[in-house]
Amino acid sequence: MDLPTMTIPKKLSLMTIIIISAITLTGCDLLSTDSSSEEIKATSQTTGAKGIDLSLFADGAFTDTPNIVDCETSDGTKTSCYEITTSGAPAGREPGPFCPRTTSDGPEAGGGWFSKEGTGDLVDITGEFILKLSDYYGDEKWVIYDAKTNKVRYTATKAACLGAARPDVEEQYKQNCIECQLSYLDDDFSLTYLIPVTPIPADKPGRVRTVGIALDGAELSGPAPIGAILGSYTIAAFDDCGGHINVHQGYHYHSTTGCTDTNDKADDGHAALIGYAVDGYGIYAMKNAEGKEESLDECRGTTDDIRGYHYHTASPSENMFIGCMHGETVQTAGGPPGGGPDTHQGPPPFSK
Template sequence: MKLQNSFGAITRNLGLPLLVAIGLTGCNTTTDESAEHSHDNGEVHSHDHVEPHTDVEMFKQAFANDGIEIADELVECTLASGTKTECFQLTVELNKNRGHEVGPWCPRNVSEGADSAGIWLDEGQVYDADGNFIKNLATFYKDDEWQLYNPITGDIKVTDSKQACLAAAKPNVEAEYQNYCVECQPEYVETQTLTYLIPAYPKTGADMYQITAASGVGLALNGVKFDASAPVDAILGAHTLAPFDDFGGHVNPHVGYHYHAVTDKTTKSLGVANDHATLLGYAADGFTLWSHTDTKGSEVSGLDQCNGHSTQALGYHYHAGAAGSNKILGCFTSEPGCSVEAGETECKADMRGNRGAPPVDENGNPLPKPESNQ
């Protein structure tokens, strides 16, 4: 597909200046045949003779939000497998306003309704994590050890300090904070900024890449991280609940506010719609990420196991998973970037997800590979 054709289709549908870049993702998507080239010094770069899917100025327009700084030029970067390429470099201030209020998460008493609470995700469903839900957790999970509230006063045990947040918001919850509703506040965040490397030359091919904590899923247009699936088994195993707000997000003291789900409110807050769907942001591998449903409210059909497909106007791109799935994407079709310390341009080897060992279904069978963009 020619760049000009896609550019025209997108600018007619979305308008300038905000998302001139949107249709460019995937239009110059490369295949393995043209993507790698060996230099005289022996280094292999994955982008020689291939145009990036969008330029830096267009990328800046897509992320035109306060507190997001984008390098003026593509930076040379090294992905976790050792692949050398070029990336967009974004530095995000974590406590900036992201266009919507955050919270609430935990209600304070079992008498409080949905307006004072967030949501919980379980087996594909979204539940209001209100007082009544917390009161009935023992019934919901068929486990009498659940007791997050005082049966006399109805008051709910909530991590209401930074110390309590740090003790509970981790895989090995400290014993004194088991049977708590866990929430962390934005002011508890220890890191002020995060820097992201997003590859400028995504390409579909034979491999799929698993989503890791280091890669996350991607970055929303407002600068909030789309994160990997929440560790629900660890949370529930400690008889804790860590609700998300109505936008699908909560706070981790190390990465700040982040999304684990894309809800209708997330889409309305972030999105700019065309006649296909609503743009949400960029996946960590460089392809665009769009809403779960199309502009008519119907689920998008024909998606591969990573939640992606190709259209004439947009090329290859992803759609977010259903809000209750706790899985924004299933995998990546191109090698992802990562978040790094300021000034770094290399994804560490221990950030690498499995390559050539695709995700499996509930029966342990490898999932089908996405079609290559030939």
């Protein structure tokens, strides 16, 4: 899939972000593209839609100042959208590590992976985890290491990354721990999102494809194709933040472990914001300051007076962030419905 490119990265100034956010909050007829679309679904006002606060994103999350452009949702609503372009890398940190190098390596040498139960925290990818994969999955065919040298087999080159980081893993890259590097991305690699300035509730919940964008600018991805990954005797290793890299999406998250949480604590003890969905609603961590979960709808959303409608993520091993899209989304040029740059679809982990 051809992606829009941005060859001259530029950092946002905080003042620019504040100005754009202020314009959004004050209205300024940003929805003037054709407010006849049922007055931009008047119901968006009754749900307390808050929309994106650009000032909450990390420095360097965008490659250029987000624009406000005319757009039309997949449901046919004409509105205004933020056009956001990113570099495919998380702002402020270097991804990794992913795969351990020997069967004696501890948790500091590797990242994490979905638990076989499909719920709870990620499992540490240690040397011992690699060594005992046949026991873990109850399948003696697992051998992602050299029994003579105790070295872990992993994708150490771009060619290996391209052959393994795909649903139909090439034969020579099966029985590997998969890791890719940001250096494998094209020099002009970029991702562009179109996200409604004011979220618009959909008539019925929509399918999750690309989920959204984290506060560090990295993609919040749809479900990973677990069946294909495990069926090829590979582990598509995440780092400790719950993300990994491929050449189509750059670094992207499949779970959240706290790395993208806002530092500011909510006065009411609410869970931390981690990013925004492509329908414009905020996505918050699973649990609040007291370690409790809220009662949620089928999309993993709820409403309060401060945040309006918003989502809460699932646990790190559930291979999902949210259950469905509450709001209308926009299809990017050449991309799927969902407002994001790419799809990364698959069943929930270990589903039959």
